[in-house]
Amino acid sequence: MRRQRILALVKKEFITVRRDFSFALNIFILPLIMLVIYGYGIRFDIQYLPTVVWDLSQTPQSRDLVEKFFASGYFRAAGMVDGYGQIEERFDKGKAKLALVFPTEFGSRLARGEKTAVQILVDGSDNNTATLAVGYASGIVRGYQADLVVGKLVQKGIRLPFETPVLTEESRMWYNPELKSVNFIVPGIIVVIMSMMGTVMTAMAIVGEKERGTFEQVAASPLSGMEFLVGKIAPYILLALVDMILIVAAGYLLFQVPIKGSFALLFLFALLFVSVTTGLGLWVSSVSDSLQGAMTLAFLVTLLPSILLSGFIFPIENFPAALKALTYLNPGRYFIEALRGIYLKGVGISVLWPQAAFLSLLGASLLGLTLLRFKKRLA
Amino acid sequence: MPSAIVLKGLVKEFSGIRAVDGLSFSVERGEIFGLVGPDGAGKTTTIRMLVGVLLPTSGTAEVAGFDVVRQPEEIKKRIGYMSQKFSLYGELSVQENLDFFADIYLVSGREKEARQKRLLHFSKLGPFVGRQARHLSGGMKQKLGLSCALIHTPEILFLDEPTTGVDPVSRRELWEIVYDLLEENVTIFVSTPYMDEAERCSRVAFIHKGKILALDDPKQLKTTSGREVFEVKVKNPRQWRESLEGLPGLLEVEIFGDKLHLSFPKGGMEETALKELLARPGGAVESIRKIVPSLEDLFISLVKGQPSGG
Structure with missing residues (x-):
C-alpha cells in the first residue's frame, strides 16, 4: 500500500464529486430533504385529531363529555353532524378522524342511573393513529364515568362509612418526556442516510469506473487491488461521517433534538456502521456491471432493511419470529439501538457494547471478504 | 535480448465462442508491430490479455519477459496501455489527469515535472492544461490518453485503435509522437482497422475471426501476395x-x-x-x-x- 497512490485516488474522487452536480445533490441536499420530510411528516403521537359530534340527546351530560374530549388536547372540534351519512362523508374527505355519537336517551338514562353508551367511530385507514385515538378516547370516557359516580354520591350527601381507596395514575415518558416523534426520527434518519451513503455511493463509484472504462486503465497499471479499493471507499466513508454530523446539527437546529450521551461514542458507532455499509457497497459493485443494476441492488440491500427492519418505524418486538431473527443480521438494527441509546437515554459503552461487537463483526467480515475477493481484472 | 512480446497458442473463449483462436508470434524490442483487422477480429481481446487485465482460456504469453497469468504485476510496471475507449477521468483537467497517473506510477518530484513538461510539449496540450478532459476534442483526448500512458516511460506501449474517431491532422500528430518513441527504443504494439496505418508499422499481423491470416513486413506482404x-x-x-x-x-x-x-x-x-x-x-x-x-x-x-x- 503506497500513500502516494491512495492520496491520488482520494483527491481524484473529491474533485469528481465537486464537479459532478448529481453527486453533490446526493451527498448534501438529499439528507437534508429527507430529514425535513421525515421530521415534519412522520408523527407517532396524536394531537388535535379532528372530531365531529352527532348529539341526539342534546343534554348537559352529552355536552359535558364532549367538552372533556376537547379539553384533553388530543381532539379538536370539527363540527356537529346529523347522521351517519355525514360522518362518512367527513371521514372520506379527511375532514374528521373521529366521531362521537350520543343516543337520544343518553342524558336521561344517565340521570336515572341506567346504563347507556356513547359510540366512538374512528377512521381506521390510518391504523397507527386509530389505535392511539381509541386509547385516549376510552380513557376520557372512563374518567367521566368516575366523575359521575362521585358527583352522584356528593349530590345525595352520602358519605361512605370508610375511606374510599383512591388510585390515580401518574405516567411519565422517560427519555422522551414530551413524546416528540422527531426525537425518535432523527436517529432513524442518520441510519437511513448513512446506509445509503456508504452502500449506494461506494457501489456507484466503483461500478461507474467499470462502466466508463477507467477501471480498465487502472487495472492495467501497477496500482494494487487493495490500494484501489481503499482509495475509492475512503472518500465515501468521510462523506458519510460528514453527513452524520450534518444531520445531527440540523436535527438540533431545526427540531431541537439534543444528544444526551457522548458525541464521541456516537461517532465511534457511526464509523463502525459505515464500515459495514461500504462493505455492502463493495459487494454490490462486485456483482453488478451496470450503474443501473448497482443502484437497484444497493437500494434494495440498504434502504429497505434500514427503514423497515431496523426498528426505525416498526417495532421489532411485533415482528413474526422469522423476521425477527433476520433483523439480527441487519446492521441498521444495532446502529439504531445504539443511536437511540446515546441520543435519548445518554447511555454509554457499558450498555451498548453488544451492539458495538455485532457491528464490528459484521463490518470486519464483509470488508474482509470483499477485499480478498476483489480481482484487478475485467472478467 | 529476449523478445518484447511472445505469444504461444493464446486462446480466449467467451461462453464457448473463440474470440482469440490460438495466436502465436513474437514482437522484437524496438519494433512497431501492428495488429490489423476489422471490428470483432479479436484485437482488443488480445491486447487485454497481454496487458494482464483478462485471463487467457489457454495458451501462454510473455510480455517484457514475464508471464501474463503468473506475473501480471511485473508486466504492469513496465508497460503503457491506452485502451480503445477514452478512459481518462472526464471531470479531471488535463493537468489533474497527468498528476493522477504520475502518482499511480509513483513518479514524483522533479522527474514528474520534467516528464509532464515534455509530454505537454509534444502533445501540444500545453494551452489546455486547465480544461476538463471531457471537454477536449477527440484528437486531444487521445493525445492526453497517450501522454498519461507514457508518464512512467514504459518499455512497451500498447495502443488499442488509437486513431479511431480522430481527425486526420490529429492522427498524423499521434503517429509523429509514436515515431519519436521508437527512436527512444520503446516497443510499440498497436491495433488498427485501417490499412493505411498498417503501412506505418515495421511488421503487421492480419487478424480475422481470432486467427492470423498473414504476418510480415508490409512491403514483403505485398510482393509475396x-x-x-x-x-x-x-x-x-x-x-x-x-x-x-x-x-x-x-x-x-x-x-x-x-x-x-x-x-x-x-x-x-x-x-x-x-x-x-x-x-x-x-x-x-x-x-x-x-x-x-x-x-x-x-x-x-x-x-x-x-x-x-x-
Missing part, C-alpha cells in the same frame, strides 16, 4: 466491370474512381496480353499499367480465401 494487379483507365468503368467477367484467370475487379483494379494470380497475366484482350471494337482503354497491390487488396483476398464458416 501471390497476385498481380493492373490498373486500367477507362471511360465508363461500371459498364466495363460487367463485360470483364469471364476473363481468363481474373480473380477480382474493383472500381477506384475512373480506374479499375484487375487482380490475377502471380504470373497469370502479362501486360501486353491484357492489352490485346481489352482491345475491343468501341472499347476505349486509355491506359494500362501494372501496380503494387495495396494491403487492402491483399487483406480482402486473404479473407475471401478463408474457408467460410459463418
Whole structure:
C-alpha cells in the first residue's frame, strides 16, 4: 500500500464529486430533504385529531363529555353532524378522524342511573393513529364515568362509612418526556442516510469506473487491488461521517433534538456502521456491471432493511419470529439501538457494547471478504 | 535480448465462442508491430490479455519477459496501455489527469515535472492544461490518453485503435509522437482497422475471426501476395466491370474512381496480353499499367480465401 497512490485516488474522487452536480445533490441536499420530510411528516403521537359530534340527546351530560374530549388536547372540534351519512362523508374527505355519537336517551338514562353508551367511530385507514385515538378516547370516557359516580354520591350527601381507596395514575415518558416523534426520527434518519451513503455511493463509484472504462486503465497499471479499493471507499466513508454530523446539527437546529450521551461514542458507532455499509457497497459493485443494476441492488440491500427492519418505524418486538431473527443480521438494527441509546437515554459503552461487537463483526467480515475477493481484472 | 512480446497458442473463449483462436508470434524490442483487422477480429481481446487485465482460456504469453497469468504485476510496471475507449477521468483537467497517473506510477518530484513538461510539449496540450478532459476534442483526448500512458516511460506501449474517431491532422500528430518513441527504443504494439496505418508499422499481423491470416513486413506482404494487379483507365468503368467477367484467370475487379483494379494470380497475366484482350471494337482503354497491390487488396483476398464458416 503506497500513500502516494491512495492520496491520488482520494483527491481524484473529491474533485469528481465537486464537479459532478448529481453527486453533490446526493451527498448534501438529499439528507437534508429527507430529514425535513421525515421530521415534519412522520408523527407517532396524536394531537388535535379532528372530531365531529352527532348529539341526539342534546343534554348537559352529552355536552359535558364532549367538552372533556376537547379539553384533553388530543381532539379538536370539527363540527356537529346529523347522521351517519355525514360522518362518512367527513371521514372520506379527511375532514374528521373521529366521531362521537350520543343516543337520544343518553342524558336521561344517565340521570336515572341506567346504563347507556356513547359510540366512538374512528377512521381506521390510518391504523397507527386509530389505535392511539381509541386509547385516549376510552380513557376520557372512563374518567367521566368516575366523575359521575362521585358527583352522584356528593349530590345525595352520602358519605361512605370508610375511606374510599383512591388510585390515580401518574405516567411519565422517560427519555422522551414530551413524546416528540422527531426525537425518535432523527436517529432513524442518520441510519437511513448513512446506509445509503456508504452502500449506494461506494457501489456507484466503483461500478461507474467499470462502466466508463477507467477501471480498465487502472487495472492495467501497477496500482494494487487493495490500494484501489481503499482509495475509492475512503472518500465515501468521510462523506458519510460528514453527513452524520450534518444531520445531527440540523436535527438540533431545526427540531431541537439534543444528544444526551457522548458525541464521541456516537461517532465511534457511526464509523463502525459505515464500515459495514461500504462493505455492502463493495459487494454490490462486485456483482453488478451496470450503474443501473448497482443502484437497484444497493437500494434494495440498504434502504429497505434500514427503514423497515431496523426498528426505525416498526417495532421489532411485533415482528413474526422469522423476521425477527433476520433483523439480527441487519446492521441498521444495532446502529439504531445504539443511536437511540446515546441520543435519548445518554447511555454509554457499558450498555451498548453488544451492539458495538455485532457491528464490528459484521463490518470486519464483509470488508474482509470483499477485499480478498476483489480481482484487478475485467472478467 | 529476449523478445518484447511472445505469444504461444493464446486462446480466449467467451461462453464457448473463440474470440482469440490460438495466436502465436513474437514482437522484437524496438519494433512497431501492428495488429490489423476489422471490428470483432479479436484485437482488443488480445491486447487485454497481454496487458494482464483478462485471463487467457489457454495458451501462454510473455510480455517484457514475464508471464501474463503468473506475473501480471511485473508486466504492469513496465508497460503503457491506452485502451480503445477514452478512459481518462472526464471531470479531471488535463493537468489533474497527468498528476493522477504520475502518482499511480509513483513518479514524483522533479522527474514528474520534467516528464509532464515534455509530454505537454509534444502533445501540444500545453494551452489546455486547465480544461476538463471531457471537454477536449477527440484528437486531444487521445493525445492526453497517450501522454498519461507514457508518464512512467514504459518499455512497451500498447495502443488499442488509437486513431479511431480522430481527425486526420490529429492522427498524423499521434503517429509523429509514436515515431519519436521508437527512436527512444520503446516497443510499440498497436491495433488498427485501417490499412493505411498498417503501412506505418515495421511488421503487421492480419487478424480475422481470432486467427492470423498473414504476418510480415508490409512491403514483403505485398510482393509475396501471390497476385498481380493492373490498373486500367477507362471511360465508363461500371459498364466495363460487367463485360470483364469471364476473363481468363481474373480473380477480382474493383472500381477506384475512373480506374479499375484487375487482380490475377502471380504470373497469370502479362501486360501486353491484357492489352490485346481489352482491345475491343468501341472499347476505349486509355491506359494500362501494372501496380503494387495495396494491403487492402491483399487483406480482402486473404479473407475471401478463408474457408467460410459463418
